[in-house]
Amino acid sequence: MKILHVTVNLAPRYGGVVQAVLDMAGALAARGHEVTIYTTNQDGPEQLDVPLNEPVMRDGVEVRYFPIQNPRFWGTSLPLAEALKADIPKFDVVHTHGLYLFHDLCTGHYCRKHGVPYIMQPHGTLDPYMYQRHRYRKSIMETLFGNRNIKRASGLIYTTEEEKILAKPYTFGAEGYIVPNGLDMSDYETLPEKGRFRSQYPQLQDQKMVLFFSRLNFKKGLDILIRAFSIVQAQHPDSMLVITGPDNENFGARAREWIQEEGIESKVIFTGMLTGQEKLAVLRDADLFVLPSYSENFGIAVIEAMVCGTPVMISDKVNIWRELEANRAGRVAPCSPELFAEGMNELLADKELSTAMGQRGRELVQNLYQWERVGESLEKVYMAVHRDAGQSRPRLQKVVANETRRM
Template identity: 35%
Template sequence: MRILQIIPSISLVYGGPSQMVLGLSEALAQEGVEVTVLTTNSNGDVGQPPLDVPLDRPVEQNGYQVRYFPCSPFRRYKFSLDLLRWLAGHATEFDLAHIHALFSPVSTAAATVARSRHLPYLMRPLGTLDPADLRKKKRIKQIYAALLERPNLAGAAGIHFTSPQEAKISERFGTSTPDVVIPLGVKQPAMLPKGQSRKELGIPETQPLLLFMSRIDPKKGLNLLIPALERLLDEGANFHFVLAGGNPQDPAYENKIREQLQASPLRDRTTITGFVTGDSKTALLQDADLFVLPSYYENFGIAVAEAMCNGTPVVISDQVYIWEEIEQAEAGWVCTCDVDSLTKQLRDSLADASERQRRGTNAQEYALKNYSWKAIAQATIKAYQQILTSKSRLG
């Protein structure tokens, strides 16, 4: 089976959605699938230099190939005519394309090219069909959808949602394309020496470590989390807050949050790390007593799954669409998107260290069973085979 994975960028600065493609590609390769990733060399905002990678030739990594193409003519939108020309010329060499992102010009155009070359394709919307996301730039998206994305969705072999809740609430623009629900995957982490990140950041063992690790974006609920933490601090709660993340596409918002924390009573109880990767990221996840993400909408929440995999209980909103799984597995605490509810769940979780440990153990067991890359790869291969079998029957 020869599969294309098409995504606007796989740079680390774009966070979980991009990195998921790399994890999936490696897992598929381990199951014997030939995978080629088509992407651009985009690396953040226009002011940032592009990725320093070979262009328009295969780069071998972890059992699969990546082909990078230059962003041109619209670098800001991660668009690449070269990528589309390559796809048009080589589409017949592949069995199926898995296209990641809607309302992104190169993904939109790639679906159109795939359809013109009779290459079946699966579309993963990355949460862009969520009504809350569609409200942003609503008029532009309505036009874009009517002209471009509706035909792309209608012509797709399936729409890849990462949770039943995402599938349930997503807009389809009147199309009847089948849903394919497959979660995202996480790697089983190596266990690092306990307290490594606390030592590096100067956080005492006596202070519970509350971790926010995600893109710093208005949808992530920091306008709920900061006031909730201020209330707890005023009540005399003992904790240290670590804010890990950034936003290369909206540095103004990131700076606003940094300034807010500097002016807050939380200032002496907060560490801002910026983006963390590799062992530093793993060490933070393993040392955290709680992982907090009170998002307004989150089609899956890969950072939540990563925290769980590392044995850290989570406090999330009921708009993180795996919240029901978290609740049923007793892997953390779930709040609504308001300060009072979040404050209560944080207060309850901070009050009982043994309960945090129990839920952290539950979280790890659930994540390793349900979000392992091997399980995700096998489910994805099954979906690909069903699509190809259906195509064969239709002739």
């Protein structure tokens, strides 16, 4: 099949969604499909140093970057729109990532115009917590194109059953498929020697290391974590909090204020964003990974920690919490500093419990979250969508003709 993925950006600073798009495209290419990604060169306030409007091969996937334009918050790129208009008819199925954005508008319109089936993946934007954010602006987008895109899509892809349940009130009964994110296990076959990360920070020696590994962002629950860690200090004064991740919105300044208010400046280390072996080293050395998010579509960093054998504790707003709880592969708590502190204290105090949990976490990733298996599931969705679109093409063409006349 010829498959097109469309997403607003591919800069590493944007976290798990970017990695998920690249990995799922790579998994499909490995299964013999012809996979292309259309995106922009957006990288925060800057631009990626990449060729524009020409193919860049990446793990068997053709990536085409188009220039980001104002208004940047909308992911605007008129050259991207022109390319979609010209090229969408060449593909068997189109998979668009994210809602309320410029590429979302263009992809839905040209797919319907050319009778090409398209699948939408909201990546958590239909979680009630995120759905209410910037509600006025989003309601305009929904009226102009968003609701129509969902109603006419061949289906929506969710990474967990929890995400599907949360999104149900906003999807007009659209077909939903559950396809999790995954990891390439070959990237984790050889892990750094324990102690490599700690050796860079003398203050970590002989300390229990609690790790926050995610973007520094309003929804990640850093306020919960900092208060919880302050409570933990009473029982575990030999613990340190390491905060690792990109700070795209200067949210780190707010986090530092909370740390100062709690009087724990000497117990917290900020590392910035880590990648490659440095990322694996910090995950490997952590005694406990924590993610108390208010909203989290999947949590790719959670399964990265799990595959490194690190015990994890997450909020019940991280959508893989049901899977972790059912397999005893992680500790789950509500978004409460006191309850988070209770779980952190128990795991930091019981090495045997933590080790067993880390082992079960690694086994869960191996069983459910490998891209090889995820790619097979995604392939089945595409083939079903393509088949169904072929059977309904005459009716679809009539609907599109009527819609086009109104525009």
